[in-house]
Amino acid sequence: MSEREAMEYDVVVVGAGPAGLAFAIRAKQIKPDLRVCVIEKASTVGAQILSGAVIEPEPLNELLPEWGKNPPPICVPAAHDEFWWLRDATRATRLPTPPQMHNRGNFIVSLGALCAWLAPQAEALGVEIYPGFAAAEPFFNADGSVGGVRIGDMGVAKDGSHKSGYTQGIDIKAPVTVLAEGCRGSLTKQLIAKFRLDANSDPQTFGIGIKELWQLPAGRAEPGKIVHSVGWPLDDCTYGGSFLYHLDKDRVAIGFVAGLDYDDPNFKPWEAFQQLKNHARIKPLLEGGTILSAGARAIVEGGYQSLPKCEMPGAILIGDCAGLVNVPKIKGTHQAMRSGMLAAEHIVATNKPEGWDAKLRASVVMKELRRVRNIRPGFRKGFVVGMLNAGWETVTAGFSPWTLRNHADYSSLLKLGTFEEPDRHWIERTLPPRDRLAGVYFASTQHDEDQPIHLKVPDTDICVGRCVTEYGNPCTRFCPAGVYEMVKDENGLRLQINAANCVHCKTCDIKDPYENINWTTPEGGSGPNYQNL
Amino acid sequence: MKILVGYKRVVDYNVRIQVKPDGSGVVSDGVKLSANPFDDIALEEALRLREKGIATEVIVATIGPADCQAHLRNGLAMGANRAIHVVTSDAIQPLTAARTLLKLIEKEQPQIVILGKQAIDDDCNQTGQMLAALWNRPQATFASKVDVTGNAVRVTREVDAGLETIEVDLPAVITTDLRLNEPRFIKLPDIMKAKSKPLETIEFAALAVESGDHLKTTNYAPPAKRSRGVMVKDAAELVAALKTKGLL
Ligand SMILES: Cc1cc2nc3c(=O)[nH]c(=O)nc-3n(C[C@H](O)[C@H](O)[C@H](O)COP(=O)(O)OP(=O)(O)OC[C@H]3O[C@@H](n4cnc5c(N)ncnc54)[C@H](O)[C@@H]3O)c2cc1C
Ligand code: SF4
Numbered sequence: 001m002s003e004r005e006a007m008e009y010d011v012v013v014v015g016a017g018p019a020g021l022a023f024a025i026r027a028k029q030i031k032p033d034l035r036v037c038v039i040e041k042a043s044t045v046g047a048q049i050l051s052g053a054v055i056e057p058e059p060l061n062e063l064l065p066e067w068g069k070n071p072p073p074i075c076v077p078a079a080h081d082e083f084w085w086l087r088d089a090t091r092a093t094r095l096p097t098p099p100q101m102h103n104r105g106n107f108i109v110s111l112g113a114l115c116a117w118l119a120p121q122a123e124a125l126g127v128e129i130y131p132g133f134a135a136a137e138p139f140f141n142a143d144g145s146v147g148g149v150r151i152g153d154m155g156v157a158k159d160g161s162h163k164s165g166y167t168q169g170i171d172i173k174a175p176v177t178v179l180a181e182g183c184r185g186s187l188t189k190q191l192i193a194k195f196r197l198d199a200n201s202d203p204q205t206f207g208i209g210i211k212e213l214w215q216l217p218a219g220r221a222e223p224g225k226i227v228h229s230v231g232w233p234l235d236d237c238t239y240g241g242s243f244l245y246h247l248d249k250d251r252v253a254i255g256f257v258a259g260l261d262y263d264d265p266n267f268k269p270w271e272a273f274q275q276l277k278n279h280a281r282i283k284p285l286l287e288g289g290t291i292l293s294a295g296a297r298a299i300v301e302g303g304y305q306s307l308p309k310c311e312m313p314g315a316i317l318i319g320d321c322a323g324l325v326n327v328p329k330i331k332g333t334h335q336a337m338r339s340g341m342l343a344a345e346h347i348v349a350t351n352k353p354e355g356w357d358a359k360l361r362a363s364v365v366m367k368e369l370r371r372v373r374n375i376r377p378g379f380r381k382g383f384v385v386g387m388l389n390a391g392w393e394t395v396t397a398g399f400s401p402w403t404l405r406n407h408a409d410y411s412s413l414l415k416l417g418t419f420e421e422p423d424r425h426w427i428e429r430t431l432p433p434r435d436r437l438a439g440v441y442f443a444s445t446q447h448d449e450d451q452p453i454h455l456k457v458p459d460t461d462i463c464v465g466r467c468v469t470e471y472g473n474p475c476t477r478f479c480p481a482g483v484y485e486m487v488k489d490e491n492g493l494r495l496q497i498n499a500a501n502c503v504h505c506k507t508c509d510i511k512d513p514y515e516n517i518n519w520t521t522p523e524g525g526s527g528p529n530y531q532n533l
Numbered sequence: 534m535k536i537l538v539g540y541k542r543v544v545d546y547n548v549r550i551q552v553k554p555d556g557s558g559v560v561s562d563g564v565k566l567s568a569n570p571f572d573d574i575a576l577e578e579a580l581r582l583r584e585k586g587i588a589t590e591v592i593v594a595t596i597g598p599a600d601c602q603a604h605l606r607n608g609l610a611m612g613a614n615r616a617i618h619v620v621t622s623d624a625i626q627p628l629t630a631a632r633t634l635l636k637l638i639e640k641e642q643p644q645i646v647i648l649g650k651q652a653i654d655d656d657c658n659q660t661g662q663m664l665a666a667l668w669n670r671p672q673a674t675f676a677s678k679v680d681v682t683g684n685a686v687r688v689t690r691e692v693d694a695g696l697e698t699i700e701v702d703l704p705a706v707i708t709t710d711l712r713l714n715e716p717r718f719i720k721l722p723d724i725m726k727a728k729s730k731p732l733e734t735i736e737f738a739a740l741a742v743e744s745g746d747h748l749k750t751t752n753y754a755p756p757a758k759r760s761r762g763v764m765v766k767d768a769a770e771l772v773a774a775l776k777t778k779g780l781l
Pocket of ligand 1: 014015016017018019020039040041042046048049051052053054055056133134135136180181182183185186187208209210211255256257297298299318319320321325330331332333334336521
């Protein structure tokens with residue numbers, strides 16, 4: 001085999017999200033001759049980003065002070081906030097909006113569109129951005145340090161043989177690799193394990209976010225209105241809630257987040273979202289409208305306690321890879337951008353990863369996480385305790401002398417037969433999409449069917465054995481795209497993986513109770529093609 | 534020998550096309566755009582002819598708005614030697630496209646012009662044929678195999694009845710069908726190299742092309758929605774349902 005081609009840079013960034021792009025822009029602003037390249041697995045920048053998103057503009061003001069003169073295509077100033085407790089499918093009680101959820105001065109955007117708008121501004125500064133290429137694995141130097149990334153091969157058949165267009169992925173080498181893969185990055189996961197970056201932190205925890213963008217009949221949307229809800233369709237013991245953001249041009253973004261520390265293996269997050277849309281207060285808004293785009297993405301929730309060490313020989317973590325989301329605010333974009341900018345200052349000044357972890361921990365980013373550290377874990381004790389605890393932590397601004405602990409999400413499921421299934425009072429629903437397959441159509445996800453399955457399940461004996469009796473194959477329920485199916489044919493029961501439908505949310509990689517699913521990057525450019533999510 | 538390739542930018546085939554609420558067109562902002570798949574096939578064929586030593590230079594040309602440059606850079610990264618961008622912010626129709634391409638032919642004197650059989654946005658399937666007529670040269674459309682021998686090209690065409698093989702004299706226009714070849718993947722280092730390849734921009738007005746845009750689009754509408762199905766329990770119910778619909 002011929003020598004693998006390589007390209008060299010001063011810094012290689014994995015992921016063109018807000019963290020990676022803010023890093024690249026800041027780095028070039030400070031040091032224009034720094035050679036920076038950004039690798040992005042989506043076919044275009046932003047096509048695989050899914051967020052709310054109401055964003056705090058401060059880091060953007062700092063990064064691009066003139067941004068308001070040429071704003072991103074979707075950018076609606078926040079008008080007013082509402083916070084509702086849904087008691088069941090029809091009743092709702094308006095609660096005072098929690099202080100963290102006030103959004104005056106913030107903007108409703110599409111984070112995907114915002115990144116697509118940031119990318120050319122980075123390129124104008126000389127950043128090289130390569131969408132359509134997945135960083136498949138880290139590249140290690142002889143001394144074991146990270147020396148860059150290896151791009152995935154293109155044109156490999158399902159059985160591993162090379163198709164006619166086979167193109168070997170190249171190595172991108174750099175003294176510093178910046179991991180900005182977002183929540184549950186596949187390279188990040190590998191490196192956290194290799195360098196034991198989580199040795200001194202709690203396990204990371206996550207939620208699953210599912211979202212749709214709707215085009216409504218004219219006149220219904222109230223641009224700038226922001227509505228959050230808690231309660232139904234979740235039971236008391238499951239953390240989560242919904243968001244409903246009114247955009248311009250008669251569009252609304254509606255979404256739902258459920259904590260992946262839920263304990264009922266029969267729980268169906270995608271169905272919960274569909275239930276929510278059919279609530280008596282929400283359904284009339286959507287009825288008669290059409291879905292423009294839809295998808296799902298995990299969100300990192302572990303915060304302060306779960307922050308791993310963010311540096312290792314040759315590489316650093318920024319943004320959601322590190323886990324910087326402020327959960328009570330459900331905002332991570334400003335934290336991602338801020339960490340990217342701070343990291344750029346650090347790397348330009350020192351040209352090495354060492355010291356980044358300390359710098360991050362001493363920064364406002366960490367201060368913000370510390371204040372709210374006990375709110376999310378308080379909900380492990382149920383909704384009421386969680387709300388009371390949240391009130392206490394907010395009033396005391398996080399000065400409690402204790403820190404509640406986090407537990408790994410894969411370990412939270414209860415075994416079938418050991419608990420009473422809660423009645424969630426779910427209803428017959430009528431709004432589209434009918435099922436997950438109909439829903440995944442709106443993600444425009446695309447994978448060449450003739451490529452190796454990118455969802456690795458090393459031990460399928462568990463799937464047809466222990467898992468059937470212990471948890472009833474929860475992968476068939478937690479995946480929002482219906483990728484996992486248990487099918488019975490003449491050879492008996494087997495796991496079928498419809499990998500082409502995957503929307504890269506990473507839920508399976510997080511929630512599988514046996515840690516038996518490993519999400520890897522498919523051929524570059526594969527995956528969802530979101531429009532304005 | 535020079536080959537000129539028509540390289541149009543269209544809404545990507547993975548995108549679910551949405552009609553604007555007022556019916557004036559389809560939504561294209563925030564939507565992924567990429568090369569017309571048949572044009573990628575056209576470029577691939579041209580590159581193969583160059584690799585075989587038959588062609589010496591491959592030129593990709595697009596007629597489109599100013600932000601088409603990134604699209605042309607992709608064509609250069611795939612392997613074209615240089616690119617020509619005829620800049621116009623208006624969507625042009627096939628006759629205008631053909632007249633514009635003819636101007637480029639007069640300028641570049643290619644021996645072969647390869648276009649897609651159609652662009653997947655308007656599905657006109659006209660530009661290649663019109664261009665051949667205007668240029669007064671032979672055409673070989675719907676090509677699924679191309680063999681250049683001396684001053685002629687033998688082309689296997691996909692026609693309704695099967696495959697038809699014709700031989701035409703060069704210079705000629707060839708339009709590509711789906712099975713002609715499988716376009717290569719773009720390699721990352723080639724994207725970088727493409728940045729320094731020549732890309733010429735010409736203002737559409739500067740070519741003094743007589744407009745052929747005689748068609749007026751009055752309305753766009755999405756296909757009618759299928760009405761909701763009914764689940765039947767058994768054959769008897771099915772028969773009853775068919776009867777009430779008057780189908781039995
Ligand atoms: C449902 C939901 C609602 C949210 N609401 C809000 C909100 O209202 N306000 C707010 O501020 N925040 C919100 N967030 C959080 C916010 O979206 C994230 O904090 C933010 O996106 C993190 O930015 P990032 O750059 O770290 O990662 P991401 O935005 O996830 O970007 C990572 C990028 O890296 C790419 N990538 C990943 N792996 C690879 C690889 N191996 N090779 C190449 N490319 C790769 C991905 O395709 C992606 O483009 C929400 C999140 C979710 C899920
Ligand atoms: S297979 Fe995994 S990553 Fe893909 S959509 Fe399903 S849960 Fe998400």
